[in-house]
Amino acid sequence: MNILSSLYSLLFEPFYEYVFLKRALVAAVVLSFGCAPVGTLLVLRRMSLMGDALSHSVMPGVALVYLVAGLSLPLMGLGGFVAGLLVAFLATYMTRHTQLKEDASFVSFYLIALALGTVLISMKGSAIDLSHILFGTILGIGPTSLVMIGCITTVTLCAIACLYRPLIVDCFDPHYLDSIHGKSASVHGVFMALVVLNMVSAFQAMGTLMALGLMLLPAISARFWYQHLTALFVLSIFFAVVSAWGGLLLSFHLNVPSGPAIIITAAVIYIISLVFGAHGSLVKHS
Amino acid sequence: MIKPLFIFLSLFFIQTVEAKPLVVTTFSILKDWVHVLAGDDVDVISLVGPNQDAHMFEPKADALKTLIKADLIVVYGFGFESWFERLQSSLPPLKHVIYATRSLVPHQEYDDSLGREMIDPHGWHDLSYAIQSCHIIADALQDLIPHSKEKIIGNKNQYIETLQNMDKNIRDHVKTLKESQKIIVTSHDGFSYFAKAYGITVLSLQGLSTEGQPSAKMMAALIKKIKETKVNTVFLENITNPALISQLSQETGAALKGPLYSDALSYAHEKAPTFLDLMHHNVGLFMESMKTIATP
Secondary structure, eight states: OHHHHHHHHHHTHHHHHOHHHHHHHHHHHHHHHHHHHHHHHHHHTTOHHHHHHHHHHHHHHHHHHHHHHOSOHHHHHHHHHHHHHHHHHHHHHHHHHSSOOHHHHHHHHHHHHHHHHHHHHHHHOOSSOHHHHHSOOGGGOOHHHHHHHHHHHHHHHHHHHHTHHHHHHHHHOHHHHHHHHSOHHHHHHHHHHHHHHHHHHHHHHHHHHHHHHHHHHHHHHHTTTOOSHHHHHHHHHHHHHHHHHHHHHHHHHHOOBHHHHHHHHHHHHHHHHHHHOSSSSSSOOO | OHHHHHHHHHGGGOOOOOOSOEEEEEEHHHHHHHHHHHGGGSEEEEEEOTTOOSTTOOOOHHHHHHHHHOSEEEEOOTTSOHHHHHHHHHSSOOSOEEETTTTOOOEEEEETTTTEEEEEOOGGGSHHHHHHHHHHHHHHHHHHOGGGHHHHHHHHHHHHHHHHHHHHHHHHHHHTSOGGGOEEEEEESOOHHHHHHHTOEEEEEEOSSTTOOOBHHHHHHHHHHHHHHTOOEEEEETTSOHHHHHHHHHHHOOEEEEEEOSSSOOOTTSSOSSHHHHHHHHHHHHHHHHHTSOOO
16 A cells, blocks of 8 residues: 555656646647657658757747747747748758758758847847747646647647548658659648647747657657557657656656656657667667 | 048048947946946946846847947956856956956855756845945946046945935835745745845745756745745746746736846836836835735
């Protein structure tokens, strides 16, 4: 009985006792349901680093909107979304119409966005240092943010469900998709939009730096255990949820900042998978 | 043809007669003090403006240019302007840099969110420190513009009298409070000097600098403490992100009031454009909050 009750107070009680922690957990779990599948697709398409570029392009959009319209999370989200989408669109367009390859194209445009954003921000001057805005914190999620995260996750899951086959085929053989449907470009576009959307959703909870972690680390870890696609989706979501839960507990019991704590938990899961995973890990080479 | 050309070229050699020396201060409170002491006899520029966060200030080329032109540079000290030390290493030696806290002893605090002992820089909230700083700045100004010596001393004495009256006022008000009422909750730990000067407890979410990120443990501890002590107001500040303190307010039922002005003055049309207004505004909010704490 004693072990059970101390386990309870260690693992569950904090969330019952404090509303902010409960909210943080809910936000993180809902986020996971949106981010993890998108992350899995990113990993399958070998676009993990592109995700990093996209996360940096969201930031200038958010910051610019903050300077113009003040602290309005929906508007800031919109600004970030537009900025990210713009960079994604430009990068993809240039890849198809010039000699640029996709990675160079993305990097060049996100750097331009970042630099422009920084200059514009510094010209206007900041009333509150922008890092306070950009390092969103999961402990301060308000009702508006929760609703926003919920909507974005719903849209993401619906989009993936409706476009499941084209999305997957586009991962592995875009030319085949082109020959059947002739619309692989638009599927790619929808996917990019989903990535940016989830990035925007995550930035206010984790900040633009950590948002990518929740998207990619669980997805990367999942690949060490299963090859089957549905399993990958489910396991990545599970890993993300466990990271969120574990990270928040870490922050609660050991006084670690919450965003990094979640990423550290995800990293621990990753390292265990890397070393001991069932497929292609350090221990099992097959 | 030659004559107009000559006149045109000579324009480059006319020096505008600069009657007023340029004083550059690091942040807005210092600028206010220089203005009070020397009035229109000097031009004052503050590098960190109103409502801006001096902890995380990143100076641009403009700041460097201004510093080089300055006849007197007033820095607060106590580690408040860490960026200034870095600046100095990349500039030619600056003339006439004075520290408004020269020979003053800072408080040391254990900062939870950064996990170590830190020097608390927010000395200006303790009026005795503010008075000392005014003496130091007044001396420097007298060296700068000796012909205005009497004026500066006159301004200084008047201002110090005002500050002393304010100090006495605050002490009188605090005397009317019960021990259990003397608690304030703020966003970051910027009011420790005020607290120590007047025997009040200040609880906050972020540590001494706005750089630290609070953990869930710190939030939980603060929530528990607020509920225990029955504090019914938590304060926003002009330089911090309101998200966390709003969450605190929602969970504990404490009212969200403010903003408090801790590290910077406000814009001219807001509530704290001068140091006196800043103190007046903050103290007013504090007293209101403390008086209404239910006592057993």
